Amino acid sequence: xxxxxxxxxxxxxxxxxxxxxxxxxxxxxxxxxxxxxxxxxxxxxxxxxxxxxxxxxxxxxxxxxxxxxxxxxxxxxxxxxxxxxxxxxxxxxxxxxxxxxxxxxxxxxxxxxxxxxxxxxxxxxxxxxxxxxxxxxxxxxxxxxxxxxxxxxxxxxxxxxxxxxxxxxxxxxxxxxxxxxxxxxxxxxxxxxxxxxxxxxxxxxxxxxxxxxxxxxxxxxxxxxxxxxxxxxxxxxxxxxxxxxxxxxxxxxxxxxxxxxxxxxxxxxxxxxxxxxxxxxxxxxxxxxxxxxxxxxxxxxxxxxxxxxxxxxxxxxxxxxxxxxxxxxxxxxxxxxxxxxxxxxxxxxxxxxxxxxxxxxxxxxxxxxxxxxxxxxxxxxxxxxxxxxxxxxxxxxxxxxxxxxxxxxxxxxxxxxxxxxxxxxxxxxxxxxxxxxxxxxxxxxxxxxxxxxxxxxxxxxxxxxxxxxxxxxxxxxxxxxxxxxxxxxxxxxxxxxxxxxxxxxxxxxxxxxxxxxxxxxxxxxxxxxxxxxxxxxxxxxxxxxxxxxxxxxx
Numbered sequence: 185x186x187x188x189x190x191x192x193x194x195x196x197x198x199x200x201x202x203x204x205x206x207x208x209x210x211x212x213x214x215x216x217x218x219x220x221x222x223x224x225x226x227x228x229x230x231x232x233x234x235x236x237x238x239x240x241x242x243x244x245x246x247x248x249x250x251x252x253x254x255x256x257x258x259x260x261x262x263x264x265x266x267x268x269x270x271x272x273x274x275x276x277x278x279x280x281x282x283x284x285x286x287x288x289x290x291x292x293x294x295x296x297x298x299x300x301x302x303x304x305x306x307x308x309x310x311x312x313x314x315x316x317x318x319x320x321x322x323x324x325x326x327x328x329x330x331x332x333x334x335x336x337x338x339x340x341x342x343x344x345x346x347x348x349x350x351x352x353x354x355x356x357x358x359x360x361x362x363x364x365x366x367x368x369x370x371x372x373x374x375x376x377x378x379x380x381x382x383x384x385x386x387x388x389x390x391x392x393x394x395x396x397x398x399x400x401x402x403x404x405x406x407x408x409x410x411x412x413x414x415x416x417x418x419x420x421x422x423x424x425x426x427x428x429x430x431x432x433x434x435x436x437x438x439x440x441x442x443x444x445x446x447x448x449x450x451x452x453x454x455x456x457x458x459x460x461x462x463x464x465x466x467x468x469x470x471x472x473x474x475x476x477x478x479x480x481x482x483x484x485x486x487x488x489x490x491x492x493x494x495x496x497x498x499x500x501x502x503x504x505x506x507x508x509x510x511x512x513x514x515x516x517x518x519x520x521x522x523x524x525x526x527x528x529x530x531x532x533x534x535x536x537x538x539x540x541x542x543x544x545x546x547x548x549x550x551x552x553x554x555x556x557x558x559x560x561x562x563x564x565x566x567x568x569x570x571x572x573x574x575x576x577x578x579x580x581x582x583x584x585x586x587x588x589x590x591x592x593x594x595x596x597x598x599x600x601x602x603x604x605x606x607x608x609x610x611x612x613x614x615x616x617x618x619x620x621x622x623x624x625x626x627x628x629x630x631x632x633x634x635x636x637x638x639x640x641x642x643x644x645x646x647x648x649x650x651x652x653x654x655x656x657x658x659x660x661x662x663x664x665x666x667x668x669x670x671x672x673x674x675x676x677x678x679x680x681x682x683x684x685x686x687x688x689x690x691x692x693x694x695x696x697x698x699x700x701x702x703x704x705x706x707x708x709x710x711x712x713x714x715x716x717x718x719x720x721x722x723x724x725x726x727x728x729x730x731x732x733x734x735x736x737x738x
Contacts, residue, residue: 241475241511242423242584248510251583252576260568262288264557266575267543268533269293269326269514270550275300277311284315284325287554290578291326293546294380299343302378302600309379323582326428328382331375334401334703339378341706346374347603350611350703352387353687355414356404356727357702358613364414365421367610370603372425377599381427381585384478386418388431388465389438393728394688399438401686401702405727406438408464415465416472423473426589428581431469433480433516434503435493436462440482448483448492448522455486467507475581476512477503479541481522491539492522495532500540512577514543524548530556534566542574608707615711617722618690618730620697622738625718626680628663630654635676636668640684640704644668647709651717666716669693670704682712688730698733700726 236244243251255263265288272283272292280292292312299305309327316325329338334351341348349371355364368386375383390411391403404414415431422429435458440449453462466477479499481492493499494515503509518524518532527535533544533553537560547553560566620626633644633655644666645655656662667678669689681695684704699715699722701708714720725736 239510240471240473240508242473242588243580247583248576248580251578251580252572254579255572255575256568258575260558260561261554263568263571263575264288264554264561266290266578267537267541267557267571268547268550268554269328269543269545271295271546272298274298275304275308277304277308280308281311281315284312285319287551288319289325289550290543290575291328291382294327294329294338296338296343299338302345302597305339305344306377306379306597312379323579324381324586326382326578326582327380328384329375329380330384331371332385332387332402333371336402339375339380345601346378347371347601347607348705348707349603349607350614350701350705350708351401352385352404352414352418353401353727354610354614354702354708354724355386355418356407356410357616357700357724358610359410359413359725359727360613361413361417361420363609363613364417365424367603367606368418368421368429369425370421370606372422372427373595374600374603376426376589377595377597381582381589382430383422383427384430384432385422386415386429386431387433388412388415388469389433389436390462390465391438391728393730394686396438396440398440403438404465406729407727408461410727412465412468415469419469419472419474423475423588424592426585426592428475428585430476430478430514431466431474432478433482434466434477435480435482435484435499436466437480437482438462448481448525450489451482451484451486453486458484458486463507466503470507470509470511474511475584476514476543477509478514478516478545479503480516481520491535494518494523494541495535495539497539504540512542512581513540515541515545517546518544518553519546519548529553530559533557534560537566537570537574542577604707607705608710611701611703611705611708611711612714612720612723614700614702614724615715615720615722616687616700616702616724616726616736617715617738618698618700618726618733618735619695619737620680622722623718626664626697626699626716627653627666630656630662631664631666632656632658632662634658634665634667634678635673636670636684636704637672640668640670643704643706643709644682644713647706647713648716650710651713651719653713653717667693667695680716684708687726687728690733691731700724 272280333349339346387402389399389403405411479494487498488496529547529549529552665678667676669683675692678695680697681693682699683689687700
């Protein structure tokens with residue numbers, strides 16, 4: 185595949201300039217351009233003339249070489265830990281710090297069971313960084329989270345005071361880079377205020393729609409270029425917010441019919457088909473400066489049918505040589521069924537590093553993975569140079585993250601919850617009308633509301649009433665019938681049907697007016713209520729093809 189022209193020197197300055205033009209609810213965006221980090225993680229003096237062109241993702245080649253030198257000075261046990269990310273137990277900050285110190289880990293990953301409150305999560309972040317400093321490291325430990333929006337959102341309104349965001353398909357429906365970047369930046373600022381510095385987002389998979397059993401609303405679009413625009417904008421926003429992002433799941437999970445959590449999906453598309461569809465968002469994100477790429481557990485017949493991409497040397501070769509990626513290659517979770525059905529934790533860790541991975545996410549048995557790496561270094565089956573390279577890239581990444589965070593304005597836990605306007609702006613830009621007359625009120629003053637879960641119904645009613653509508657009991661007459669369509673309540677007649685889940689559910693109703701929201705946050709309900717009353721337009725368009733329906737009627 186032909187290499188795209190890289191956006192090198194101007195990449196980071198351009199991405200921050202894009203975000204600077206967007207209206208954000210969290211204050212001014214991070215300054216531009218982003219400095220190259222020094223070996224201490226402090227921003228380089230702004231008065232100094234640059235002497236070396238940065239790599240697309242931020243650090244200079246010298247920064248990376250220095251970080252590899254740092255890794256090379258470590259013991260085998262230390263360097264083996266610097267390529268591992270692990271889960272940790274419970275909500276006690278001390279337990280998280282202890283987990284980091286054991287096996288000299290590069291960092292930790294927060295899950296829902298690790299969340300009790302904003303202050304508790306922030307205290308965990310402080311404890312983790314204190315343990316990192318106590319180990320004598322001058323770069324931050326990774327404290328990561330899976331926060332895409334929609335269904336994959338560890339820190340949202342349900343977890344505490346954080347802002348919930350709609351699914352990433354909202355970004356494709358809006359197709360507005362400024363709004364998408366502003367939403368990602370607002371999310372990043374809330375995460376950083378909570379002590380997090382790495383987010384496993386955005387999702388760069390190109391969905392195939394109804395046949396896509398795993399990704400669905402997590403994908404921005406079935407159109408590769410439209411998906412790429414959303415991915416690039418979101419990556420820019422995360423960087424502007426001082427948080428590392430990770431485009432995933434290379435080489436693309438959206439066209440597969442097996443969930444890699446359960447088994448090994450096989451991609452039978454040709455190399456040319458992959459280049460024209462699945463790889464497009466990754467290629468464009470790489471050129472725009474994405475710092476990390478997550479490799480999925482997907483066997484690609486055109487590359488290496490015997491191994492998932494996360495363990496395949498050919499997959500890493502395509503990523504590095506064909507697409508020109510110089511940042512950190514991280515695996516998807518190593519505890520997933522696509523791998524664990526065949527190999528144990530030690531085997532998986534060593535195979536991933538041998539193939540070209542830099543950072544290993546969540547082995548099932550972290551001590552066993554660590555011991556396996558140390559043993560492979562000792563017997564020569566894994567070269568010390570390969571592990572130093574991997575650990576060095578991770579160290580350079582986190583020194584860079586420290587620099588971009590330091591270049592931005594300080595944040596505190598008071599920032600948490602402030603991103604609601606950005607979430608609302610994204611949902612308002614995404615609301616899509618595919619049937620009925622648009623431009624005026626779509627319902628009368630009084631409405632019946634049917635469908636959805638109890639939580640969906642309550643949230644919709646609250647938004648409708650806040651917008652001035654009267655939601656009356658079903659036994660009383662009403663001017664209009666409104667039905668919420670979800671995976672659990674996928675069909676039914678009404679005057680207006682509103683789909684909260686995948687937009688192809690819009691074909692399951694005969695309602696004369698049909699809307700898609702791509703999410704069920706309070707802000708998404710507020711946005712659709714404004715459309716119902718005629719107070720706002722429905723500016724979005726379907727980012728996937730839905731049989732017999734137009735992309736928009738507005």
